[in-house]
Amino acid sequence: MSDNKEQTFFTALSDAVLDMDEVKVEEIAHRVIKEKIDAYRAIENGLVDGMNRAGQLFEDEEYFIPEILLCSDAMYAGLNILNPYINREQQRTRKKVVIGVVEGDTHDIGKNLVKTLLDAAGFEVVDLGRDVPPAQIVNAAIAEHADVIALSTLMTTTMDGMASVIKILQESGHRDAVKVIVGGGPISQSFADRIGADGYAPSAPAAVKLLHKLFKDSIYA
Amino acid sequence: MPDSTINRAAQKDALFPLQRLQAYAQGLPVDRLPCVPIVGNTAARVLGVTVSSLRNNGKILADAQIASYRRFGYDNIRVFTDLYTIAEGMGAQIRVPEDETAFLAEPAIQNVSGISGLRPVDPCRDGVLPEQIEAVKRVVQEVGNEVPVTAALTCPFTNASFLIGAVNLSRLVLKDPASVHHLCKLSLESALAYAEAIFNAGGTPSLTDAMSSSSVISPKQFEEFSYPYLKTLVDYIHSKSRSATLHICGKTSPIWDKMADTGADCISIDNDANLLDAKKKIGHRVRLMGNVHPSAIMLQGTPQDIRREVCKCVIAAHDNPKGFVVASGCSLPTETPFENIDAMLDAVREIGYPVSVGLLEEIVNNS
Numbered sequence: 001m002s003d004n005k006e007q008t009f010f011t012a013l014s015d016a017v018l019d020m021d022e023v024k025v026e027e028i029a030h031r032v033i034k035e036k037i038d039a040y041r042a043i044e045n046g047l048v049d050g051m052n053r054a055g056q057l058f059e060d061e062e063y064f065i066p067e068i069l070l071c072s073d074a075m076y077a078g079l080n081i082l083n084p085y086i087n088r089e090q091q092r093t094r095k096k097v098v099i100g101v102v103e104g105d106t107h108d109i110g111k112n113l114v115k116t117l118l119d120a121a122g123f124e125v126v127d128l129g130r131d132v133p134p135a136q137i138v139n140a141a142i143a144e145h146a147d148v149i150a151l152s153t154l155m156t157t158t159m160d161g162m163a164s165v166i167k168i169l170q171e172s173g174h175r176d177a178v179k180v181i182v183g184g185g186p187i188s189q190s191f192a193d194r195i196g197a198d199g200y201a202p203s204a205p206a207a208v209k210l211l212h213k214l215f216k217d218s219i220y221a
Numbered sequence: 222m223p224d225s226t227i228n229r230a231a232q233k234d235a236l237f238p239l240q241r242l243q244a245y246a247q248g249l250p251v252d253r254l255p256c257v258p259i260v261g262n263t264a265a266r267v268l269g270v271t272v273s274s275l276r277n278n279g280k281i282l283a284d285a286q287i288a289s290y291r292r293f294g295y296d297n298i299r300v301f302t303d304l305y306t307i308a309e310g311m312g313a314q315i316r317v318p319e320d321e322t323a324f325l326a327e328p329a330i331q332n333v334s335g336i337s338g339l340r341p342v343d344p345c346r347d348g349v350l351p352e353q354i355e356a357v358k359r360v361v362q363e364v365g366n367e368v369p370v371t372a373a374l375t376c377p378f379t380n381a382s383f384l385i386g387a388v389n390l391s392r393l394v395l396k397d398p399a400s401v402h403h404l405c406k407l408s409l410e411s412a413l414a415y416a417e418a419i420f421n422a423g424g425t426p427s428l429t430d431a432m433s434s435s436s437v438i439s440p441k442q443f444e445e446f447s448y449p450y451l452k453t454l455v456d457y458i459h460s461k462s463r464s465a466t467l468h469i470c471g472k473t474s475p476i477w478d479k480m481a482d483t484g485a486d487c488i489s490i491d492n493d494a495n496l497l498d499a500k501k502k503i504g505h506r507v508r509l510m511g512n513v514h515p516s517a518i519m520l521q522g523t524p525q526d527i528r529r530e531v532c533k534c535v536i537a538a539h540d541n542p543k544g545f546v547v548a549s550g551c552s553l554p555t556e557t558p559f560e561n562i563d564a565m566l567d568a569v570r571e572i573g574y575p576v577s578v579g580l581l582e583e584i585v586n587n588s
Contacts, residue, residue: 061435063439064435064437064442065437065438066391066439067439106324107387109387155322155324159516186516188514188517188521190517190521191517191521
């Protein structure tokens with residue numbers, strides 16, 4: 001198969017993700033398998049590329065939350081088809097992020113957005129959902145050998161839960177093993193500093209950039 | 222005017238809020254700019270009761286709001302415990318922690334097939350609405366002759382998100398616009414019924430529409446799914462000869478024109494929005510209200526921080542053609558320290574009226 005033809009498939013996948021066209025993504029993904037095109041590269045150069053472009057449009061305020069959600073639906077539809085065809089050698093261990101919304105808050109749009117963009121950026125993301133008690137977040141991070149805990153909240157009432165997570169990490173001797181990043185409406189850099197978080201991101205794309213910065217651009221463990 | 226030993230408003234200010242607002246609107250001399258730190262469940266702390274005791278008890282809710290108004294002396298009472306009261310009346314499940322703000326546990330329906338089972342609320346019967354109305358009635362009876370009494374009204378697009386879930390609604394915006402309108406229409410019917418009950422209790426609805434933010438939906442989606450319903454509510458408020466205040470959280474600059482087009486008299490903006498820009502763009506059409514950061518400054522800052530931030534807001538918007546109200550960008554967190562709320566009012570008193578910008582710039586530069 002020529003590089004040119006492969007690239008045509010990758011571009012088509014990327015465009016279909018950007019166009020929020022789930023059906024088309026599935027169609028092309030099946031053809032990728034049939035044509036024996038490398039699934040890993042189809043994910044990286046097709047699906048993830050499309051999601052990154054969507055993330056850029058979100059940052060530029062051309063796409064909003066509805067568009068990003070449908071782009072990510074399309075990306076995940078493609079991943080479901082292509083993932084089983086990835087070679088084992090290609091599966092390097094990637095940095096793992098445990099993400100959740102702190103107990104007392106059930107707003108998870110922001111968290112879902114961060115999860116999607118981190119997925120697209122190549123991180124391995126474990127989603128704990130919403131309304132999660134601090135101890136449970138820490139336990140999950142330890143059990144998963146996570147490199148990052150990412151916490152989000154929209155409500156000021158649950159901000160203390162973020163501080164609790166860091167305190168439990170300290171008391172259990174795990175603070176140095178994991179980076180903690182925080183975000184969400186009421187959170188600010190000064191709050192992040194005060195509770196001793198490793199970073200603060202004001203938006204979902206900023207969360208991706210923040211992790212790239214913290215890990216010096218390497219997503220591999 | 223009523224007499225009270227704990228009426229700090231009367232002690233510190235020359236005018237009562239209604240007198241001040243009326244004079245300010247007419248361009249007459251006033252003692253200070255209007256000031257509204259948006260107090261919600263912090264009122265429970267003032268009265269010394271748990272947050273959960275306010276929500277479904279008209280007497281306690283009224284007592285707390287009255288005590289808070291008297292404690293701080295701000296210019297508007299807003300009966301508010303959480304955004305979910307209408308959605309709850311329509312079947313959403315709300316969790317009510319003992320001493321924290323209530324939150325949405327489960328939306329009323331899981332998918333569009335449930336829409337046909339939804340009914341608009343009866344505010345005299347459903348959920349906590351009767352008690353919230355009772356609170357409005359009691360506050361109006363007690364202090365309605367000196368201060369405007371409003372009650373928060375969750376607007377249709379935001380309420381729709383509580384009915385079917387925010388993520389579901391966001392997908393439907395692109396995939397099934399008709400269902401979004403269906404949910405918004407049901408929410409509008411509920412909102413109009415609740416608004417009528419608020420009027421009958423002597424209060425005025427205060428419009429709040431978190432999900433219509435440009436942090437969530439595009440300006441085009443706002444125009445399609447939020448604007449028509451907001452306009453209907455503003456028209457209704459005007460039909461009762463009252464003025465309408467509209468608050469939308471997060472980023473709003475792309476929709477300021479449309480927010481003004483609803484006919485709202487006052488627009489309350491969050492910290493993601495810039496007062497100076499808002500003044501330039503829509504200040505000749507609407508009064509502006511904002512925007513000291515509720516958590517970074519009001520909750521976590523010092524009184525000095527608050528004085529500085531108030532000065533910045535006043536420098537930006539004191540000469541807004543349609544007027545300006547010093548306020549927090551959004552509802553205050555429950556645990557906002559009293560001295561920080563005092564600091565907001567005290568700064569506005571210190572600044573006085575008319576405003577001397579040179580003096581304010583000095584304060585900002587020296588802090």
